[in-house]
Amino acid sequence: MTSRVALKVAMRAAGNSPGAAGALGASLSGRGSLWAPVAPAMASVGAPRGQSSPSAVAVEEQVRWVNLKVVRERMKTVANIGKICKAMKLVAAAKLRGVQSLQEASRPFATGLGEFFSTMDDLEAATTAEAAKTDPSGEGKKQLIIAVTSDRGLCGGVNAVIVKEVKQMMIEDAGATPTGIMLVGDKGREPMRRVHGDNIVVSFKDVFKAPITFPQVCMIAEDVLARSYTDVVLVYNRFKSAMEQEPVRKPIVGLSTVLDSASAFDEYEFDSDMDSAQVFVDLFEFQLATQLYNALLENATSEQAARMSAMDNASRNSTDMHAKLALTANRVRQAGITTELSEIVAGAASVS
């Protein structure tokens, strides 16, 4: 009988609160307590009748059975969502293996090129410090932020952190340098458009639909070069492990800086049938494409890894919720049986 009383209390409490449907939705994320998700569900069915009918017993009977039906329907929904999440997790795990091996295969290529440019980075650090001294205003600079996001959602926080990072960069810069934002991947567009819509110069979608290839990246790199920015910053998720990804800002030194600090490569001979400045330009373009390729692969790997763990959590949550709902359903059923029994006993007693 105690459970019946508790049910009634919960019903009354929930009957006054609006947004039962919202609570239903919120409970999907597994945050609700045992009663919270179910009680409003009952209220949404039972409360209007309870208010209109003066006969408490009749109402309770209706509520009891409908309620059990609602709980069972929710159990079915939760089980189905759990199955979908589990399937998505398995798909993400399979895709992660594929993209991770691709990323590992491409790593020597990127490092081979990166090591060559690292001689310049040391020198470049010195020259930029000098340049900052002479030209604190940073005039004539044009910055391009390349934000790499995924094309599809349901992958944890990987896209949100990128959007956050870019917004942070915009705040830090405070409009000092003209900044353009290039979006690679579709999920950054909506959140970025609201705040920095004027800064977005171009957005690529369906980049990650098929495995990323170098020619595809070259197309994006060509677009970057055509826009003649002095500074380019790549923002993407770096893949640390299947459980951990972190957003990184990777500045790519501009062409003018490369040409200015050409002395870093003095020990190298430049073999070309054109002038060596042209080799530098080509080398810079090659470097940009390689960095971009690397960033896209890192982000694609992070996306699949994040989706895998997000879906793992979701399917685990749905199992928990299903267990809780099963408990509730059993209690409700038990309460119904108890009520019926007491009614029969009381009826028999009144007859005899």
Added chain:
Amino acid sequence: MFRQAASRASALARQSAAGGQRRQMAEAVAADKLHFNFFLPGGTIQKDAAVDMVLVPASSGVMGILPRHAPTVAQLRPGVVEVHSEGTKDKYFVSSGFAFVHKDRTDVCAVAAAPLSDLDASAVAQGVTDAEAAMAAAKTDMEKAEAQIGLDTYTAMRSALTMA
């Protein structure tokens, strides 16, 4: 361009004919080998390999890299990268890229590469015809440049195959 490539290729032929001379040079540095890496965006062909000599198709002509070569950056044009090691010659066709000769090692970073034996002669011949047709049909500078690249690559492949 084709004539240039052909002359480069024939120069390459003469070079390999004069094998005796080269062998002498190789013997002079037999103590150490060339530390060689061959990278592609989608994979690695050779990593930390010890080879005798590498021939790369640099934009100014075929460049032979022996151990203790002076540090050089060479832009590659479509052509054959030859890796000589222990008397065997591995030939790869590369589309473009860069070769970096560092003090202690040599990296070749190519955009695309395939073993020369994987090239299909009839497909290459067809490609040359198609590229020539595209060249004739090209109107704008952009189209012409694109067709020229295709033609250069296919003729380089053809000359590489006739050489092999």
